[in-house]
Every structure is written in structure tokens, then in C-alpha cells.
Amino acid sequence: MDLVDLIAEKRFLGQEFLTWLWWKSEERGGVVALPADGDIVIVFEKHMLLEYGEGDNNEKLICRGLQTELQEARTGLVMGKKLEQARIQLVHNDYEWNFTMAAALMEFRNVKLPKTAGPDNANDPEEQEGMVLERIFLFEELVRIVLSLFRVFLKMRVSDQWREELLKMREWVALAAKA
Numbered sequence: 001m002d003l004v005d006l007i008a009e010k011r012f013l014g015q016e017f018l019t020w021l022w023w024k025s026e027e028r029g030g031v032v033a034l035p036a037d038g039d040i041v042i043v044f045e046k047h048m049l050l051e052y053g054e055g056d057n058n059e060k061l062i063c064r065g066l067q068t069e070l071q072e073a074r075t076g077l078v079m080g081k082k083l084e085q086a087r088i089q090l091v092h093n094d095y096e097w098n099f100t101m102a103a104a105l106m107e108f109r110n111v112k113l114p115k116t117a118g119p120d121n122a123n124d125p126e127e128q129e130g131m132v133l134e135r136i137f138l139f140e141e142l143v144r145i146v147l148s149l150f151r152v153f154l155k156m157r158v159s160d161q162w163r164e165e166l167l168k169m170r171e172w173v174a175l176a177a178k179a
Contacts, residue, residue, distance in 0.1 A: 012082070013157075014102075014106050016157070018084075020153050020156075020165075021042065026172070030042060034148050034149065037145065040090060040092045041090070041091035046064060047085075047087040047100070048086045049084045050076040050081035052081040084104065085100060085102045090142065090146075092145060095114040096114050096115075098110075098111075099112065108143070108146075111142065113135055116134055116135075
């Protein structure tokens with residue numbers, strides 16, 4: 001089995017993670033608990049891409065709006081479409097990230113890092129280096145938090161509690177699609 005086949009075979013895991021994260025973000029009004037970090041705020045916003053089928057039979061549904069509490073996206077889930085991409089706002093401590101997560105490869109796209117204080121002297125090489133290092137830290141922090149969320153998901157996914165969690169998610173999808 002080559003890498004492309006392996007990715008295609010395992011892409012469902014990223015799709016399930018995104019769907020689970022969307023559900024978790026709405027379960028407590030946008031607040032998701034992380035064991036080491038405490039509560040973080042996650043809001044799914046503006047844009048979602050759902051897919052169904054493979055190859056020539058692949059269908060895509062793009063949902064856009066101020067909030068993705070869109071009927072289309074939830075109805076798509078009811079119809080068996082999989083969440084493939086979502087625009088997410090993540091807030092932790094005093095930092096706010098905005099990014100798009102593509103499920104198949106767990107790929108970060110269009111990342112907007114938190115605003116930071118500008119340099120006092122933009123011509124100072126040390127201050128420029130400090131700004132670059134701060135941006136690297138902020139990107140690494142985003143990846144660390146998302147990976148922590150993924151670990152929580154994986155622990156749940158392989159546990160005996162997954163069936164119960166899945167039932168709750170299906171109820172959420174069904175209720176939201178009817179609303």
C-alpha cells in the first residue's frame with residue numbers, strides 16, 4: 001500500500017475529528033475543555049465544505065455564512081456527507097487564531113495569527129528577530145492545541161464510550177437539521 005492509498009483509507013479520521021470538534025464546540029456554547037490547558041473557545045464560522053462519494057461520483061457542498069449554524073451543513077451531515085473543511089476561530093488565554101482546517105491531511109490553511117505588539121524600532125535586527133520568533137511560537141501553539149484536541153478525540157474514539165458519544169452527535173445533527 002503506497003502513501004496515497006493510506007491517506008485515502010484514513011481520511012475518515014480527520015472528517016470525524018472535524019465533525020466531533022464542531023459538535024463539542026456547540027455542546028458547551030463554544031467552550032471545549034482540554035486536560036492540560038483548561039477551557040478554550042472554538043467557533044466554527046463563515047465556511048464549511050462537505051463531501052460525499054469518491055472519484056467521479058464525488059459531490060461537494062459549500063456552506064457559507066456569518067455562523068455555520070447553517071441548515072445546509074447539518075442537513076448534509078444527515079444525508080451522509082462528511083465535513084471535509086471548516087473555518088475555525090480558536091481562543092486560548094489572550095490569543096485568538098483564525099484558520100481553515102482541511103480534514104483529509106489535517107492541514108492548516110489561511111492561518112491568521114493573534115495580533116501582537118509591533119516593534120518599537122522596526123529597523124532593529126533583534127526586534128525583527130523577536131517578531132519572527134513570536135510568530136513561530138504562535139503558530140506552534142496553534143498546532144499544539146489542535147493536536148491536543150485530536151488526542152482527546154482519539155482517546156474517545158478508541159474507548160468504550162465512543163458509541164455513546166456517537167449517539168449524542170447523531171442526536172445533535174438530527175435536532176439541528178430539523179430546526
